[in-house]
Amino acid sequence: MRTFPASLLKPTTIPEVQEAVLYAAPGVGDTTRVRPVAGRSKPALHHAGDGVVVDLAGLTGITEYQPDECTFTAFAGTPVAEIERRLAEHGQSLPFEPPLAGRGATIGGTVASGLNGPGRYHHGGVRDFLIGGTFVDGEGRLVRGGGKVVKNAAGFYLHHLLLGSLGRLGIFVELTFKVFPVPRAQRTLTVTCAGLGDALAALDRVRRSTTDPDAVELTPEGRVLVRIAGAADAIDARAESVAAVLGHDRATIAEPPAALSPEDAAAWWTASRDFTWLATPLAKVAVTPSRIHVLDAALAGAGATRRYGAGGEVAWVGWPGAWADLDALLVEHGLSGVALIGPAPADPMLGVRPDDAFLSRIRQTIDPRGTFRG
């Protein structure tokens, strides 16, 4: 086993990232690993082990932003909050609302962890807005996938392979996104149902309706939140439509539909993005609406805190126990998850793992000697 004079490297340029990777890449029989970090907003992903930590917080800055193109390019270590401020000056945003922006999340970490915020429901997620990415592979090579235009069918989408790879395949250094205009007005409606079953029925009504909400969340207690966004002149009429859909089945309603005040709405969605509602370790679990009921019962039985986002396509789980127990629970339910906040397990993936027949070939392509491997 080699020992390193430096176990934390802080590159500030792309060539320095390549150098850092080559410096720490394992030799024959070596088990050293390179572990990229930046904003440290998702500490459960940062199991250092015997690895060399490459801190990308210094590789920062928006390198290109053309509001008329609806695209920007930034170095991976750029804080999401900085990007959002810049976009907001031109009335634009990343519609998927990258989570943990208020806690230092960077754009590179957002892509590497494949995380989406509340806006995922309507407009799409990080995989839909990322249009290109440059990364350093396990051999220190600089590789680009995609490009800088919003539509591109040329070549293989190499950048997608690293999206959600948790830094276990390579290090993103520069990313290009498409962005959308910020809606001119928004409003959040809420209803409290008698229980989760009734809330899921309300969720289903909303999902099938033509009310076109841009964010929908629910809590296990039976609260459903629906955010609509768009033209200011239409928002009152649309709020009424949403309230009618939510309150359709009065027998199941504990508290009738009502609009949140702008302050309360902002507080809810900010808390939702930054997980300030949660004191325990956090995991993300990919679900679909039809699976929530059974999963929720199992999680409740284990003492977990839950909230369901993206219109019932994701479970945010506050997990009080050992990750291994959540891992087993998810395997039992045939679901996949990832540990995000809390103690860092050696493998942050939980439950059903990705297809190794495919993933192992990608590893052999991008990281043949396991520089980044878990």
Place this chain on the structure above:
Amino acid sequence: MGPSDLLPAIARVLPPARIVTAAAGLAAFESDGLTTFRARPRAVVLPETGDEVIAVVRLCAEAGVPFVARGSGTSLSGGAVPHVDGIVIALNRLTRILEIDPVDRVAVVEPGVINLDVSAAAIPLGMYYAPDPSSQAICTIGGNVAFNSGGAHCFRHGMTLNHVLGLKAVLADGTLVTLGGRSLDPVGPDLVGGFVGSEGRFGIALEITLRLLPRPAGFRTVLAAYHSLEAAGDAVSRIVRSGLLPGAMEIMDHLAIQAAEAAVHAGYPLDAAAVLLVELEGEAADIDAQFVDLEALIRASGAYNVRIAQNAAERMAMWKGRKSAFSAVGRLSPDFIVQDGVVPRSRLGEALVGIEAIGRKHGIRVANVFHAGDGNLHPLILFDGRIAGAHDRAEACAAEILRLCIALGGSITGEHGVGLEKRDFLAEQYGPEDIACMKRLQQIMDPRDIANPGKVFAPVTPADAARHFAATAATAAASERVPS
């Protein structure tokens, strides 16, 4: 097992009626939507189930025989052109919609399902499948996945990739893989995103899980006529800057308008230098409010004629004009090449001026139809293949247009894929490390190089290059002209 053992081995898996080797039966499979490339395969096989596809792929892997998966053969990049030493695996009989789940809002389909049939099955449940290539009435989901097909609604809704949640596939060596799942918010590497757009070079998708969207409550569609192409392009920039997010923004130039009108009589103004088609979609009150702004913007943008679709029939007529543009151009010219380059939207004007100059230089008429919201151009390069040298001039013109798109910071293809047609240009758009990584990935997915070989990457040896082009020359001369 050697190459000559393949067909007897397949005959043990498929009945004789589903193994085509007669020249008459093979002729229909010699080319795809891009008729300039032709090659006659050794056989066409017609599996009816995923298991049969797997069996055939495994036999090909064992025998070392190339295979080309094919749906409806509508590729505009030569992506489904057969290999002269190989077989075609026609997927047209794998047409089962395995599941439509209105709660999770997904459809699980086999690769031979026609794009529009997914929506047809989902519409009774109030849902639809968003990606809408112009060929959507005939193209298949398997082909859409392989080439990451686009359509008219990509600026807002994205491409095929953005609507594929999961898939089961057989890799070129017979390995089965299951990628992704059903959730909109998955965890782990985006393996689905790595498979979509691989142009059949990794293997064949057998079951595809598609995301369905709720049908919009309404549409507002407007057709604006301009005295100049620049003014139409400028209107698009104004719309984007205004914060509106239309579902589609399409421009057609004068020549394309003439062709579309002659073909389908959509009511486009024949004297216009350009028409802009803009469509808002969404919640009823919201699009009504947005339409007030949109109409004001368009009227202020120099449009001399603005028509608003008053009902579904008028809307469909407007779209019919646009969607028929490619085939309609066949009326203007016996032959044409469709290009598919992308430029940054703000450089559309520069690109159009450049294309006009390139056409003039080569003495070639170029009609333009484009997805203006995406900067995705579709120059239609008109030529008459009966005239000596005309095809070569058209190809030279196409090559210059592709290089122009690269120079402007764009892409050689927005939605048609690289295929055979643009394989010599991929390495101009990407750097050597990028191409090397793509090639390593292809080799590791398909070590024997049997899955749709020859597509995507430029041929390494002259013999490789000759394989398709020789076949092209040999058969094109003898073949009848394919009506467009």
